């Protein structure tokens with residue numbers, strides 16, 4: 001049997017999550033919501049700074065409000081949430 005070629009799976013799988021924390025992509029963001037903001041948010045996809053933002057209140061007062069953000073660039077249409 002071969003030796004010395006074992007891969008530590010627990011280490012390999014834990015190094016790819018840092019980039020996506022606190023930001024979730026909205027899969028069906030096909031409509032723009034909220035008010036148009038400029039230079040407040042930056043689209044992570046096309047770097048536009050004109051973003052529609054809508055605050056979403058959560059039921060529990062313990063949780064921070066969620067911002068639903070939609071890129072105003074029609075060619076991009078990227079939607080995501082920030083907490």
Ligand SMILES: [Zn+2]
Nearest residue numbers: 043046071076
């Ligand atoms: Zn965009």
